Amino acid sequence: MAAHCENDPETEHIRQYTPTNEVLLAMTTLAIEATPSPVSVEPSQLALIVIDMQRDFLEPGGFGETLGNDVSLLVRAVKPIAQLLEAFRRQGLLVIHTREGHRPDLSDAPKAKVERGAPSKRIGDHGPMGRILVRGEPGHDIVPALAPIAGEPVIDKPGKGAFYATELGPILQHRGISTLIVCGVTTEVCVHTTVREANDRGYRCIVPSDATASYFPEFHEVALRMVAAQGGIFGWVSDSTRILRAFPAGGAR
Numbered sequence: 001m002a003a004h005c006e007n008d009p010e011t012e013h014i015r016q017y018t019p020t021n022e023v024l025l026a027m028t029t030l031a032i033e034a035t036p037s038p039v040s041v042e043p044s045q046l047a048l049i050v051i052d053m054q055r056d057f058l059e060p061g062g063f064g065e066t067l068g069n070d071v072s073l074l075v076r077a078v079k080p081i082a083q084l085l086e087a088f089r090r091q092g093l094l095v096i097h098t099r100e101g102h103r104p105d106l107s108d109a110p111k112a113k114v115e116r117g118a119p120s121k122r123i124g125d126h127g128p129m130g131r132i133l134v135r136g137e138p139g140h141d142i143v144p145a146l147a148p149i150a151g152e153p154v155i156d157k158p159g160k161g162a163f164y165a166t167e168l169g170p171i172l173q174h175r176g177i178s179t180l181i182v183c184g185v186t187t188e189v190c191v192h193t194t195v196r197e198a199n200d201r202g203y204r205c206i207v208p209s210d211a212t213a214s215y216f217p218e219f220h221e222v223a224l225r226m227v228a229a230q231g232g233i234f235g236w237v238s239d240s241t242r243i244l245r246a247f248p249a250g251g252a253r
């Protein structure tokens with residue numbers, strides 16, 4: 001995990017990021033309906049983590065399609081995520097975006113990952129949206145509908161989990177976050193891996209079923225059941241409607 005160092009430009013945003021909206025201070029405890037039980041959380045301790053809503057996964061010609069997937073299956077998550085983003089931004093709550101990808105020289109891409117399977121193009125190969133899963137390329141960008149705004153940390157992650165080899169842990173610690181709403185794609189890969197990592201680090205994770213998506217609808221369903229089974233073995237499952245209902249005025253403007 002990357003530690004925060006004083007005067008290090010790469011981690012400066014961790015220290016500088018502060019909530020901007022005084023509404024946050026006026027909000028009372030949120031009671032979020034979820035399975036297997038409701039979750040109560042102080043707004044200042046809640047963060048929305050948007051996992052890998054990148055063109056490489058959602059648009060034709062990117063990493064997802066090179067693996068043989070129907071990328072149109074992921075689009076269903078965009079609107080619910082946009083609604084969650086709007087509510088979090090209006091209340092001044094912490095929003096963090098992640099992007100899966102690698103350095104242009106692929107020095108952070110394990111051989112075992114690059115060589116896996118028989119995709120039509122491999123990580124680092126040139127495609128219609130630039131080099132596949134490489135930072136700085138058009139395919140690596142977050143889809144325009146969910147583009148980060150000023151002040152929202154964007155975590156570049158080389159792995160499936162958002163905590164591995166990133167500054168996510170220090171950012172959450174500095175902000176006193178206890179509870180994460182983890183949305184994005186794909187449910188059973190990067191969302192699940194991040195939820196499992198977060199759970200082991202002591203965070204409570206809520207996964208909104210309609211704000212996550214998979215190339216395999218059956219994996220999506222089972223992945224959500226895994227999270228909430230056994231009394232919530234590593235989290236809770238909710239949906240954007242139930243989460244927004246917990247916000248003042250139902251999250252509406």
Ligand code: C5J
Binds near residue numbers: 160191
């Ligand atoms: C995958 C991800 N599926 N963001 N990445 O390779 O879930």
